[in-house]
Amino acid sequence: MEDDTVEPSWSLETLAIRAGHERTAEQEHSEPIFPTSSFVYGSAAEAARKFGGEEPGNVYSRFTNPTVRTFEKRLAALEGGERCVATSSGMSAILSTALALLQAGDEIVASRSLFGSTVSLFDKYLAKLGITTRYVELSDLNAWEAAVTPATKLLFAETPSNPLAEVADITALAALAKRHDALLAIDNCFLTPALQQPLALGADLVIHSATKYLDGQGRAVGGAVVGSHQLLEEIFGVVRTCGPCLSPFNAWVFTKGLETLSLRMNAHCENTQQLAQWLVQHPGVAHVYYSGLTDHPQHALAKQQQKGFGAVLGFEVNGGQAAAWQVIDATQMVSITGNLGDVKTTITHPATTTHGRLSDAQKSAAGISPGLIRVAVGLESQADIQRDLARGLDQLTR
Numbered sequence: 001m002e003d004d005t006v007e008p009s010w011s012l013e014t015l016a017i018r019a020g021h022e023r024t025a026e027q028e029h030s031e032p033i034f035p036t037s038s039f040v041y042g043s044a045a046e047a048a049r050k051f052g053g054e055e056p057g058n059v060y061s062r063f064t065n066p067t068v069r070t071f072e073k074r075l076a077a078l079e080g081g082e083r084c085v086a087t088s089s090g091m092s093a094i095l096s097t098a099l100a101l102l103q104a105g106d107e108i109v110a111s112r113s114l115f116g117s118t119v120s121l122f123d124k125y126l127a128k129l130g131i132t133t134r135y136v137e138l139s140d141l142n143a144w145e146a147a148v149t150p151a152t153k154l155l156f157a158e159t160p161s162n163p164l165a166e167v168a169d170i171t172a173l174a175a176l177a178k179r180h181d182a183l184l185a186i187d188n189c190f191l192t193p194a195l196q197q198p199l200a201l202g203a204d205l206v207i208h209s210a211t212k213y214l215d216g217q218g219r220a221v222g223g224a225v226v227g228s229h230q231l232l233e234e235i236f237g238v239v240r241t242c243g244p245c246l247s248p249f250n251a252w253v254f255t256k257g258l259e260t261l262s263l264r265m266n267a268h269c270e271n272t273q274q275l276a277q278w279l280v281q282h283p284g285v286a287h288v289y290y291s292g293l294t295d296h297p298q299h300a301l302a303k304q305q306q307k308g309f310g311a312v313l314g315f316e317v318n319g320g321q322a323a324a325w326q327v328i329d330a331t332q333m334v335s336i337t338g339n340l341g342d343v344k345t346t347i348t349h350p351a352t353t354t355h356g357r358l359s360d361a362q363k364s365a366a367g368i369s370p371g372l373i374r375v376a377v378g379l380e381s382q383a384d385i386q387r388d389l390a391r392g393l394d395q396l397t398r
């Protein structure tokens with residue numbers, strides 16, 4: 001890594017606080033914001049050299065910006081990647097990756113349980129460019145193998161999945177990608193580098209919606225891609241030309257968010273584990289989907305490849321949609337919203353919101369039953385979250 005703000009021995013917690021900030025002549029302690037669209041030159045000759053790329057330096061904030069660079073260097077350090085390129089959203093991180101690395105005739109093999117907009121991006125917009133996507137069961141390695149063809153250039157997965165917390169074997173997927181001369185991209189939004197580092201497991205690219213846990217307090221929309229210099233130079237080319245660049249203010253919000261990432265993720269995991277264990281024994285609950293539970297089918301794999309089990313869980317109540325809505329509507333504190341990655345706990349009914357566009361058959365294939373509720377556990381007191389969910393759950397068994 002060519003980041004001279006970083007000591008090779010630093011741990012993740014230290015990198016999250018210290019990496020990427022090049023102090024200016026003002027000797028500021030906290031990272032500054034540079035809200036400027038362009039940069040000036042000492043002479044016409046210097047301008048010519050910088051425009052021509054013969055001399056490094058800032059030209060225009062669609063290309064580079066010092067505040068954005070601090071966020072990029074810090075996230076690259078946390079993910080253990082050579083380079084990071086920040087983007088205006090998680091979706092533009094995925095779009096820029098596809099535009100940079102794929103062309104007409106190429107194929108993507110992706111896990112079935114992806115973020116909804118990612119599926120729309122692949123099926124509606126990449127398909128228009130002649131790039132087709134095949135979907136497979138996230139944890140079924142044979143299905144991945146069978147779906148790969150000579151035209152496959154990218155394997156794309158989100159692990160753990162949302163909302164059923166299935167886990168993919170990243171090491172095995174990386175080996176499969178390598179065997180077929182394809183790249184493996186992992187959307188690491190749900191765990192963040194504090195809990196999972198896909199590059200160390202062999203993935204080529206890590207994709208983030210910084211909107212979620214990197215910020216952690218629901219304040220700004222942004223994204224990023226991390227990987228090798230070679231791949232990221234291609235992705236940088238798309239961002240600088242096509243324009244989905246991150247604003248300096250949002251980059252600053254994410255940079256400050258990263259400083260508490262490990263602390264927050266550990267606290268999120270602890271709250272979620274306790275909530276999962278309480279839900280399991282509640283008579284109104286038929287099943288809990290969380291990889292931190294020992295009866296989860298990929299519990300052993302999750303334990304091996306993750307440093308924590310994350311903060312998103314699904315649970316199925318007895319009584320179908322009416323019962324699920326009753327539990328959601330009985331809450332007084334947790335927020336009824338599809339968002340996640342926030343200190344505030346959120347609750348949603350996947351079958352009628354995030355997965356509402358799927359047919360009944362598709363929902364059933366994806367395990368999205370009418371009684372399923374998703375909770376993204378925040379950092380309020382665990383006892384208060386539990387009490388809020390108990391309002392409706394206790395009614396179901398009365």
Ligand SMILES: *Cc1c(COP(=O)(O)O)cnc(C)c1O
Pocket residue numbers: 089090091092115117118158187189190208209210211212221222223
């Ligand atoms: C939110 C999300 C995205 C999209 O990110 P935006 O910042 O909303 O564009 C992509 N992947 C996952 C897993 C997400 O949760």
